[in-house]
Structures are given as C-alpha cells and as structure tokens.
Amino acid sequence: MTSDKVHILGPQFSTFVRSVQLCCEEKGIAYTVGTTIDQQTVSLNDGSLFQFHPFGKVPVLIHHGKRFFETPAICRYLDNCFDGVALQPDTAEAKAEVDEWSNCLAIYVDRALVRDYLLEFAFPRGPEGQIRKQEIKAAEPQVLKVLGLLDTELGSKPFFKGDNFTIADAILIPMLDYLQRLPHAEQLFSGLQYLPGYLQRMRDRASAKAVLI
Known part of the structure; x- marks a missing residue:
C-alpha cells in the first residue's frame, strides 16, 4: 500500500472530479485538485486535455507519474492501492x-x-x-x-x-x-x-x- 499524494486533474465543479475527491476523503488519501499539473494549466477547451485522456475528458488521476482515467476505474484504483476504509465489498x-x-x-x-x-x-x-x-x-x-x-x-x-x-x-x-x-x-x-x-x-x-x- 502507498500513502503518496495524488493529483485529480479537472475542475472542482465537475461531478466526476467530486466523486474522486469523495473517495480520497473517505479513505484519508492526501490529494490536490485542479487544472494545473507540473506548472501547466490544462484547458477544457483548447485540446490540451488530450495529452492526458484519449477523449479529452476529466477527471484524470496522476499518481507516481502515471495517468488513470474514467471515474469508476480511478476510484477502484484508489481503493485497491491505498489503506483506509474499503470502498468495495468483499465478495x-x-x-x-x-x-x-x-x-x-x-x-x-x-x-x-x-x-x-x-x-x-x-x-x-x-x-x-x-x-x-x-x-x-x-x-x-x-x-x-x-x-x-x-x-x-x-x-x-x-x-x-x-x-x-x-x-x-x-x-x-x-x-x-x-x-x-x-x-x-x-x-x-x-x-x-x-x-x-x-x-x-x-x-x-x-x-x-x-x-x-
């Protein structure tokens, strides 16, 4: 398990960004959120999101230099990789x-x-x-x-x-x-x-x- 901070790439008003935030909050995962990554501001309108998501969507999770997209997959990844309360059943x-x-x-x-x-x-x-x-x-x-x-x-x-x-x-x-x-x-x-x-x-x-x- 890891406890490193993650970054949620996307605007905080997005419902799906908020979903990922909720998972982080429930599990006690340290995170940042926003449209800036590595001093680069990613716009929702100029096509720059395509370098992070093949269809230019948010959110994208950045962790250990790797990028993960699609909210259910991101949430499962967080649950599997981090300690804290389980967000998936056992069976x-x-x-x-x-x-x-x-x-x-x-x-x-x-x-x-x-x-x-x-x-x-x-x-x-x-x-x-x-x-x-x-x-x-x-x-x-x-x-x-x-x-x-x-x-x-x-x-x-x-x-x-x-x-x-x-x-x-x-x-x-x-x-x-x-x-x-x-x-x-x-x-x-x-x-x-x-x-x-x-x-x-x-x-x-x-x-x-x-x-x-």
Whole structure:
C-alpha cells in the first residue's frame, strides 16, 4: 500500500472530479485538485486535455507519474492501492454489483441528470446565454424516470448498494447534490420515498462537507 499524494486533474465543479475527491476523503488519501499539473494549466477547451485522456475528458488521476482515467476505474484504483476504509465489498458478487451500478451511474444516469439536464442550467446554450427552456422540458421526463429508478434501487438501505459507503455512492452523490440545489428541486424530488433522506445523510458525512462546496 502507498500513502503518496495524488493529483485529480479537472475542475472542482465537475461531478466526476467530486466523486474522486469523495473517495480520497473517505479513505484519508492526501490529494490536490485542479487544472494545473507540473506548472501547466490544462484547458477544457483548447485540446490540451488530450495529452492526458484519449477523449479529452476529466477527471484524470496522476499518481507516481502515471495517468488513470474514467471515474469508476480511478476510484477502484484508489481503493485497491491505498489503506483506509474499503470502498468495495468483499465478495465477488457484491463487488460486481457495485461495479455494474458504478458504470451505470457514470454512463446512463450521468447522461440523463447531468449532460442532458443540469448542464443546461450551469452553462446555458441559448441565445445570449439564456437557458433553453424547451430542452429542459424535453429532458425532464427522463430525469423523473431515472430518479424513480434510483429511489427504488436504493430502497431503505443506508447506502446505495448496501450497508457501507461504496464507489457507487461517491459517483451518485455529486449528481443528486447539484440536482437538489435547483430552484425547482422540490417538484423533482416530490414523491420519492428514499432519495431525499439518503442525500441528507450523505451530505452530513465529513467527506461530503469537504467536497460539496
């Protein structure tokens, strides 16, 4: 095991950057975060990210001079390489369930909640920087459908995939946190039985207090 500091390359507002931060906080891993590495500032818009990620995405983990990309893989690497509380279950079956949901969250749930919805509020692409209300209206049914699916999957469990905090929680929490901060969040979360309480419990954790700012 190692205790060397890692660098999370990417802007702190990114949900996936925050997921990696949450894993570091939970395990007590020393880290830095930001778009500067080796005195070089990496822009999200000028193509310089491609030297770190083959598709120019964030986050990228820098550790011992090596680069690792894709959030679920980064989180598994951190859990496997560093001491601290385990972020993956012990059994192969339970570990596969965390893996499948971590990937599902990072692909399908991220698409519905973040790419097709939240980003329109954060970075509006309408005329003169206005939010495209038609795009929001078109995306909202899928947002509600996905939230309902997540609520059912969570059920009464204390954490998304069982009795302990896992990588799946780290990936899900930043998405829900941003969504719940929208002015109309109440209508999105109304009727959900489990997700609101879950999100509040996760926000109360020391790791979330350090990251969800």
